[in-house]
Amino acid sequence: MNNVRHEEAKLSAAHLQKAFSHAIPETAVILGSGLGDFTKIVKVLESISYGDIPHFPQSSVAGHKGKLTIAEVADGKNVLIMEGRFHYYEGYTPQEVTFPIAVFKELGIKQLIVSNAAGGCNPSFTAGDIMIIDDHINLTGNHPLIGKNDDACGPRFLDQTAPYSPRLIALAESLATESGVAPKKGTYVKMTGPTYETRAEIKMVQSYGADSVGMSTVYEVIMANYFGMEVLGISCITNMATGLAKTHHNHAAVVDVANSVSEKFSKWVKNIVVAL
Numbered sequence: 152m153n154n155v156r157h158e159e160a161k162l163s164a165a166h167l168q169k170a171f172s173h174a175i176p177e178t179a180v181i182l183g184s185g186l187g188d189f190t191k192i193v194k195v196l197e198s199i200s201y202g203d204i205p206h207f208p209q210s211s212v213a214g215h216k217g218k219l220t221i222a223e224v225a226d227g228k229n230v231l232i233m234e235g236r237f238h239y240y241e242g243y244t245p246q247e248v249t250f251p252i253a254v255f256k257e258l259g260i261k262q263l264i265v266s267n268a269a270g271g272c273n274p275s276f277t278a279g280d281i282m283i284i285d286d287h288i289n290l291t292g293n294h295p296l297i298g299k300n301d302d303a304c305g306p307r308f309l310d311q312t313a314p315y316s317p318r319l320i321a322l323a324e325s326l327a328t329e330s331g332v333a334p335k336k337g338t339y340v341k342m343t344g345p346t347y348e349t350r351a352e353i354k355m356v357q358s359y360g361a362d363s364v365g366m367s368t369v370y371e372v373i374m375a376n377y378f379g380m381e382v383l384g385i386s387c388i389t390n391m392a393t394g395l396a397k398t399h400h401n402h403a404a405v406v407d408v409a410n411s412v413s414e415k416f417s418k419w420v421k422n423i424v425v426a427l
């Protein structure tokens with residue numbers, strides 16, 4: 152089996168190009184759990200439900216709305232927003248999780264901003280912090296590029312020296328203060344979920360150098376790298392990770408904290424998109 156569902160991605164992209172009345176922007180944003188309020192500070196122009204896009208998976212997680220939206224961030228500057236993502240633990244294969252990225256490639260997306268809710272493993276972090284992802288660890292034992300490689304899509308052996316664009320990181324940092332954020336920077340580790348981690352697992356990933364931990368993002372980033380997109384990654388630290396947290400975890404609390412940082416996160420992301 153091919154690692155990229157290229158023909159289906161082309162069909163989905165062709166459908167979207169016809170269904171949207173606005174031109175598809177060159178920048179896309181994926182909103183993580185509880186970060187959906189980004190659409191409140193931009194001018195939403197039009198949306199299409201995932202259910203109406205051929206071959207698209209469906210969101211099943213609370214805090215993930217399940218639609219693709221074009222919105223205006225400034226005069227003449229639009230952005231494509233994925234309101235909700237797909238996770239490996241939902242039962243999707245890594246190829247299904249990253250199918251939207253293959254569609255983005257067909258739509259001509261050049262820059263991808265990915266966001267997530269994550270646990271903080273770095274003891275200097277606190278819940279409510281925002282972290283620029285500058286590297287990642289894929290601890291899932293699976294990979295979206297497994298399968299027969301189509302050299303026309305991307306290389307068989309993809310370099311991962313800088314999965315997150317140094318240019319976009321510098322841009323995000325330069326706009327932080329005026330946007331009201333003081334971002335940390337660090338390494339995100341992707342576990343499969345759906346369980347939150349044990350204390351021992353967090354000790355292990357800390358020893359690997361993880362600063363934040365979650366159940367998403369990395370497959371999307373690998374696929375975007377494969378297609379040559381520039382990637383910016385942002386974690387909202389919604390809780391300290393297991394063993395560092397004083398309380399037990401639950402998804403409603405994750406979404407609540409993400410909602411509470413959503414305003415400053417959104418302002419920052421908007422400023423970044425405008426500056427691109």
Ligand SMILES: O=P(O)(O)O[C@H]1O[C@H](CO)[C@@H](O)[C@H]1O
Pocket residue numbers: 182183184185212236238266267268269344365366367368401402405
């Ligand atoms: O990574 P996002 O989609 O933001 O969601 C995070 O929040 C959920 C757990 O509360 C998991 O899905 C985890 O990955």
